Every structure is written in structure tokens, then in C-alpha cells.
Amino acid sequence: MQQTSDNFIAAATEALHNDYQQATRDFLGQMAPKATAAARANFGDWDALRAHVKRIREHSLDHLAYYLEQYEAAAQADGVQVHWAEDADALNRRVLEICREHGARRVAKGKSMVTEETGLTPYLESAGLTVTETDLGEYIVQQAGEPPSHIVGPALHKSVDEVRELFLRKHDLGERALDGPPELVAEARTVLRDTFLQADVGIIGANALIAESGHSMLVTNEGNGDLVANLPAVRIVCTTIDRVVPRAEDATAMLRLLVRSATGQSVTAYTSFYGGSRREEEQDGPTETHVILLDNHRGEMLEGPFRDMLHCIRCGNCLTHCPIYVAAGGHAYGWVYPGPMGSVLTPLLTSLEASSALPNACTACGRCAEICPADIPLPDLLRDLREEESQQRLNPRRWRLGIRWHARLLRFPRLYHGLSRIAIAALHRLGRRRGAFQSLWLAEGWTGQRDFPAPQSSTTFMQEYRQQSRQSLHSQKAQHDGE
Amino acid sequence: MEPRHSERGAPSPHVGLFVTCLADLFRPSVAWASLTLLERAGCRVSVPSAQTCCGQPAYNSGDKARAVPLAKSVIRAFEGLDYVVAPSGSCAGMLKVHYPRLLEGEWRQRAEHLAQRTWELSAFLTEVTPLPLPANRPDAGHVAFHDSCAGLRELGVREQPRHLLRQQCSADIAELDNRDVCCGFGGTFCAKMPDISTKMCDDKLKAVSATGAPTLVGGDLGCLLNLAGRARRQGQNLQVRHFAELLVGDINQPAIGESGD
Numbered sequence: 001m002q003q004t005s006d007n008f009i010a011a012a013t014e015a016l017h018n019d020y021q022q023a024t025r026d027f028l029g030q031m032a033p034k035a036t037a038a039a040r041a042n043f044g045d046w047d048a049l050r051a052h053v054k055r056i057r058e059h060s061l062d063h064l065a066y067y068l069e070q071y072e073a074a075a076q077a078d079g080v081q082v083h084w085a086e087d088a089d090a091l092n093r094r095v096l097e098i099c100r101e102h103g104a105r106r107v108a109k110g111k112s113m114v115t116e117e118t119g120l121t122p123y124l125e126s127a128g129l130t131v132t133e134t135d136l137g138e139y140i141v142q143q144a145g146e147p148p149s150h151i152v153g154p155a156l157h158k159s160v161d162e163v164r165e166l167f168l169r170k171h172d173l174g175e176r177a178l179d180g181p182p183e184l185v186a187e188a189r190t191v192l193r194d195t196f197l198q199a200d201v202g203i204i205g206a207n208a209l210i211a212e213s214g215h216s217m218l219v220t221n222e223g224n225g226d227l228v229a230n231l232p233a234v235r236i237v238c239t240t241i242d243r244v245v246p247r248a249e250d251a252t253a254m255l256r257l258l259v260r261s262a263t264g265q266s267v268t269a270y271t272s273f274y275g276g277s278r279r280e281e282e283q284d285g286p287t288e289t290h291v292i293l294l295d296n297h298r299g300e301m302l303e304g305p306f307r308d309m310l311h312c313i314r315c316g317n318c319l320t321h322c323p324i325y326v327a328a329g330g331h332a333y334g335w336v337y338p339g340p341m342g343s344v345l346t347p348l349l350t351s352l353e354a355s356s357a358l359p360n361a362c363t364a365c366g367r368c369a370e371i372c373p374a375d376i377p378l379p380d381l382l383r384d385l386r387e388e389e390s391q392q393r394l395n396p397r398r399w400r401l402g403i404r405w406h407a408r409l410l411r412f413p414r415l416y417h418g419l420s421r422i423a424i425a426a427l428h429r430l431g432r433r434r435g436a437f438q439s440l441w442l443a444e445g446w447t448g449q450r451d452f453p454a455p456q457s458s459t460t461f462m463q464e465y466r467q468q469s470r471q472s473l474h475s476q477k478a479q480h481d482g483e
Numbered sequence: 484m485e486p487r488h489s490e491r492g493a494p495s496p497h498v499g500l501f502v503t504c505l506a507d508l509f510r511p512s513v514a515w516a517s518l519t520l521l522e523r524a525g526c527r528v529s530v531p532s533a534q535t536c537c538g539q540p541a542y543n544s545g546d547k548a549r550a551v552p553l554a555k556s557v558i559r560a561f562e563g564l565d566y567v568v569a570p571s572g573s574c575a576g577m578l579k580v581h582y583p584r585l586l587e588g589e590w591r592q593r594a595e596h597l598a599q600r601t602w603e604l605s606a607f608l609t610e611v612t613p614l615p616l617p618a619n620r621p622d623a624g625h626v627a628f629h630d631s632c633a634g635l636r637e638l639g640v641r642e643q644p645r646h647l648l649r650q651q652c653s654a655d656i657a658e659l660d661n662r663d664v665c666c667g668f669g670g671t672f673c674a675k676m677p678d679i680s681t682k683m684c685d686d687k688l689k690a691v692s693a694t695g696a697p698t699l700v701g702g703d704l705g706c707l708l709n710l711a712g713r714a715r716r717q718g719q720n721l722q723v724r725h726f727a728e729l730l731v732g733d734i735n736q737p738a739i740g741e742s743g744d
């Protein structure tokens with residue numbers, strides 16, 4: 001996927017000017033936090049579950065090589081072919097090779113952010129294959145020629161009317177009403193039914209890999225994942241190395257967090273565990289099963305200061321809790337992962353240079369970290385990325401120097417207080433009549449859209465306080481002298 | 484100076500007022516009100532003259548190296564006192580939560596020691612030295628309350644200022660329907676991404692106007708300057724004040740961003 005993260009600010013402004021889509025996002029920003037809060041409240045001890053899963057994830061990552069080997073051995077024993085992919089290109093190539101080995105022409109896909117990350121669909125399409133997304137949201141954005149705007153609900157930015165128009169245009173099914181979501185869903189289902197039946201290869205993702213059994217876990221609400229996994233002759237699971245946990249109960253503990261945080265449900269409609277291919281006595285299932293484990297910088301993250309980010313379970317809750325995501329929309333982030341988790345992941349998985357605006361898209365309000373089921377200190381990680389930016393001089397020079405000189409001045413209290421007295425006296429005199437400035441030199445970022453309140457007084461507090469202390473000393477002295 | 488003693492006979496705590504750079508420069512009345520309140524609660528208050536700013540601008544901009552000396556000088560200026568109190572959740576949070584992260588070795592220990600004794604004003608006046616009821620209670624009337632994020636999430640400041648406003652000046656507090664969402668200030672964020680920041684600020688101001696309250700009260704001047712500045716630009720008639728000003732009944736002077744004439 002062509003990355004446009006460096007255009008974040010302009011893209012956000014454009015999104016803000018689209019009133020219709022902004023209203024859709026505002027609605028999402030109000031409803032999603034309510035739904036997930038209710039789900040948390042209905043669960044017993046949420047914080048204990050969160051702490052439990054955190055320990056599981058920490059343990060798994062501490063012993064990642066061990067559990068990956070255990071997983072690989074168990075999966076192979078179950079007849080799964082396990083492949084390792086260093087980067088996006090390696091994963092894409094491996095998938096294409098498997099497709100070619102089977103002379104495949106049609107590929108059905110379940111929802112997978114990992115394959116969005118590697119750009120698998122356009123890669124396969126450019127090699128002449130027909131690739132169809134089967135998750136309803138993914139199908140909608142694929143038909144619209146857009147990237148997903150949210151990691152759980154890829155088409156959440158689209159209104160029902162927009163989807164209706166899209167289907168009427170794209171599906172050659174003659175005159176019909178298509179009134180309301182049920183009819184739209186039914187039509188997508190009909191159209192997709194053939195895709196499942198005709199596909200030569202099915203590609204799905206995984207929410208967790210279970211080391212002891214070699215199984216992969218997948219949750220969906222539409223059941224499309226199971227059709228993609230089981231109807232075509234070849235199944236390919238594309239996932240990343242950090243998904244592995246020791247036991248099945250670890251995966252289901254994670255699942256409890258995930259579902260409530262993602263959609264506010266207490267359980268998804270479909271939770272499946274996949275092992276190897278169809279056995280001799282079995283009627284259905286694929287005849288060949290592959291799992292591709294992608295690294296793509298995760299090994300580096302494991303060793304570095306951003307390791308906490310590997311705990312992310314991709315629930316998407318930080319997105320809809322982030323007022324900046326709600327304002328800017330997912331597309332403004334310019335790559336696969338938006339919102340707070342995306343602002344951390346994008347620089348780590350691509351480059352800081354190509355996404356230097358993203359770590360700045362944060363007011364450190366802490367709402368994301370508060371609800372993150374994986375307890376990731378997102379604002380702290382974003383601040384650390386800003387530090388790297390500053391060290392690599394990727395932030396605007398004006399900002400860097402401004403901050404530096406301000407901080408230097410602050411180290412000299414007398415000089416600072418003296419200079420601020422002069423500045424405040426002048427600002428107060430200039431702004432007294434109106435009470436605020438409509439424009440101010442060097443503060444255009446502020447005064448573009450808001451007034452700049454003038455100082456209340458011609459003196460600073462420190463100045464007033466000193467004068468008062470002196471006066472009271474004087475009066476004490478005068479009293480003393482008089483006695 | 485003789486140490487003053489509280490009614491119970493215990494020596495009165497010696498509090499260092501961390502003025503905050505915004506109160507120092509833009510709103511001295513907030514610092515004066517804080518001083519008055521702390522004294523009324525029986526504290527002996529000092530204002531160390533070596534203080535300038537807590538270092539958040541550098542720290543949050545990723546220039547940690549330049550935030551370190553500022554943190555050290557704050558620690559040096561205040562560590563001899565019993566408590567540090569700031570009329571700002573974000574500055575108190577910087578001292579309490581972020582200094583120990585920022586510093587290392589012996590300095591981290593000193594930072595942790597100070598952190599344990601650092602308080603946001605309303606939390607201090609409810610949890611450490613309860614504020615006695617004033618002789619004549621001012622009437623704050625109908626006010627909307629804005630929670631600032633750092634105070635709310637880093638320090639758990641939520642009920643304390645509301646409690647004080649009700650108890651001390653009979654405030655009728657209106658809650659915003661988006662009370663746990665940021666107002667878009669975010670320090671340098673508001674100047675780096677003004678369009679997004681303005682949208683967030685407008686959402687907040689819309690919620691304020693839905694309450695019908697003529698006054699918006701909060702505990703952090705950063706947010707309040709942002710909200711007052713935007714309200715003025717939009718022609719929204721709203722008085723924006725810090726809760727400390729209301730608690731001392733200092734409401735005759737112009738609100739934030741209002742003209743004095």
C-alpha cells in the first residue's frame with residue numbers, strides 16, 4: 001500500500017471539511033466507547049483479566065523463540081506447512097508461489113490486517129490472480145477502491161446510503177430496492193457465495209497461535225473466515241510471530257479481552273481453531289494447509305524500547321476513544337494502522353521519516369491507555385518516538401529550536417523572570433482593551449482559529465509576590481523602628 | 484518566622500506553591516487564590532523564587548535532555564519543603580509521574596521522594612489539609628466543569644474540585660456529556676495541528692453551551708486559555724475561570740480573555 005502518512009495534517013483537514021463523514025465519525029466516537037464500556041462493566045473483574053493476559057503476553061514474548069519452535073513442531077506434526085517470512089515481500093512471494101504450485105486463479109480472503117500490511121492483494125492481482133475480500137467491511141472498501149479506515153470495522157466510515165449506491169453500481173443485478181442493512185447484507189452474501197465455492201486458495205489471518213497444539217485461533221462475526229478456510233483446496237494462514245501463546249486457555253483469556261474491547265460483545269459469532277488439512281476419513285476441509293509467520297520488524301521491536309507495542313491485540317478500541325482519530329478519520333493516517341496504535345506502529349513498521357507527523361498526533365490525554373486491554377502506555381510510546389524524531393532532527397527546525405531556547409532560558413530564573421516581566425507588561429498594554437489578541441506574531445498556530453487571551457495584569461505573579469513580600473518586610477521594619 | 488500551628492496543635496505543614504508558568508504570566512489571580520486557600524487551610528506557604536516552569540514543553544516535544552535540568556532545579560527548589568502544591572493537574576502530574584521516569588540514579592530517588600509529596604491544589608485541599616468553610620460563602624452559581632486530562636488520568640482528580648466548589652461556594656455544577664474527552668489543547672499540539680485541535684475544542688464548547696451555564700470552570704490554565712480563546716473567536720458568550728478563583732470569591736475581575744474595560 002502506498003504510504004501517505006507524511007500528509008497527515010492536510011488529509012485530516014480535508015476530512016474535517018466533509019461534514020457528512022465527520023458526522024458519521026462523531027457518531028462512532030460516541031457509540032463505540034459506550035458499547036465497550038458496557039461490556040467491561042458486565043464482566044467480573046476486568047482489571048484482573050487484563051493483568052492476567054498481560055502476564056501471558058509478557059511470558060510468551062520473553063520466551064518467544066521457545067514457543068515459536070514448539071508451535072512449529074506441533075503444527076508440522078498436524079500436517080501444516082510452516083513458513084517464515086522476514087518481510088512483506090517475502091510473505092507475498094511465498095503466497096504467490098503456493099498459488100502458482102496449485103495453478104490457482106481465484107483467491108478468497110478473510111479479514112487480515114497482516115496482509116494489508118504486506119500489500120498482498122495488489123501483489124497477487126498484479127500477478128494475474130483474482131482476489132476477493134469476503135469480510136463484509138473489507139468487501140465494501142475493496143469494491144470502493146479504498147483502504148480500510150479502522151482495523152476492526154474497515155468500512156465504518158461508510159454510511160448505509162453510500163454502500164447502497166456502491167452495490168447498485170457494482171453488482172449487475174438489475175432493478176432492486178436494497179432498502180436498509182439487511183438487504184445489503186443479503187446481497188453481499190449472495191454475491192460472495194460463488195466466491196467461496198470457486199476459490200482455489202483461501203487466505204485467512206489469526207488472532208492467536210497456540211504453541212502446545214499448533215492450532216491457530218480466528219474470530220469473526222460473519223462466518224466468512226470459516227468458509228474461506230474450509231471450502232478451497234488450499235488454506236493459507238498469514239500471521240505474525242508475536243501472536244503465539246503457550247496454551248489454548250491463554251488464547252481464550254485473550255479472546256475475552258479482545259471481543260469486549262473490539263465490539264462490546266461478550267462473544268463473537270464464530271470462534272474457530274484451525275489445525276492441519278482434511279484427514280483421510282474426513283469429508284471436507286482443505287487438502288493442503290500453510291501458515292506463514294511474518295516478522296517485518298517485530299524481532300527488532302522485541303529487542304528495543306517499543307516492545308510493549310507487541311502486546312497489542314488489535315481490538316481497535318484506542319481508535320474510537322481517540323478524539324484525534326475521530327476528527328481526522330482513519331485514512332488520514334496514510335497507511336494500514338490508524339489511531340494511537342497506528343501512530344506507534346507505523347513509524348516502527350515503515351520508517352519514522354515517512355510518518356513523522358503521526359507521533360505528534362497526540363495530546364497525551366491518556367484516554368487510549370486507560371482503556372487499552374493490553375495496557376499499552378500509548379502516549380508514553382508516542383512521546384518516546386517524538387524523542388527519536390527530535391534526535392534525528394525530523395521535526396521542523398523552528399519547533400526544535402523554539403523548544404530548545406525556551407528550555408535554555410528557563411534554566412536561568414532571574415533572567416527568565418526579568419524578561420517575562422518586560423514581555424508581559426508589553427502584552428498586557430497591547431491587549432488590555434480587547435482582553436485578547438486576534439493575531440500575534442510567532443503564535444499563528446494558535447491565533448489562526450482562536451483568540452490569544454491577553455495577560456490579566458501588567459505584572460507577573462512572581463513580580464507581585466516579591467513586591468508584596470518586600471512591602472510587608474518594610475512595614476514590619478517601620479513598625480519595629482516606631483516602637 | 485514562627486511556625487504556625489493548626490487547631491489540633493500539630494505544626495502547620497510547610498507548602499511550596501508551584502505557581503506554574505501560565506499562572507505566573509497570564510493569570511496571577513490563580514496563584515494568589517491558591518496562596519490564600521492554602522493559608523486558609525492552615526499551611527505555611529513559600530513561593531521559591533528559583534521556579535520557572537516544570538519543563539513539559541521540552542519533555543513532551545521529545546527534548547528530554549533539556550527537560551532534565553529543569554526537573555532537577557524544581558526538585559532542588561522544593562525538596563526542603565513538606566509539600567509541593569500546584570494549581571494545575573498537568574504540572575503536578577509532571578512532577579509526580581514524569582520526573583521519576585525522566586531522571587536516573589540518585590536523582591530518580593530524589594524525584595520519587597518529591598513525587599510522594601506533590602499535589603494538585605484541589606486534591607491537596609480535600610485529601611491532605613481540608614479547607615475549612617469560609618465565614619461568608621460566596622455564591623458561584625451555575626457552572627459547567629471541565630476536567631483536564633492529566634489531572635483526571637494521572638492523578639485521579641475528578642470529584643475533589645467539584646466537592647470544593649459545592650461545599651465552599653454552593654456551586655450548581657453542570658456536567659458535560661463529553662467530560663472525559665480532551666479539549667484539544669495538548670500543549671504544543673494545538674499549534675502543530677490547529678484544525679484538529681479546534682474541532683476538539685468546538686466539541687467541548689458545544690457541550691458547555693448545551694448545559695446553559697454562563698461560566699466554565701476548570702483546574703488547568705492551558706485548557707482554559709484554549710477554551711476561552713476559541714469561545715471568544717466564535718463569539719460564544721462564556722466566562723472561563725479557574726476553580727481557585729471561585730473558591731476565594733474572586734469573580735469580579737474579568738474572566739480569562741475578557742477585556743478589563
Ligand code: SF4
Pocket residue numbers: 261311312313314315316317318319341368371372373374375376
Ligand atoms: S493498542 Fe490497545 S486498544 Fe489499541 S488496538 Fe491495540 S490492544 Fe486495542
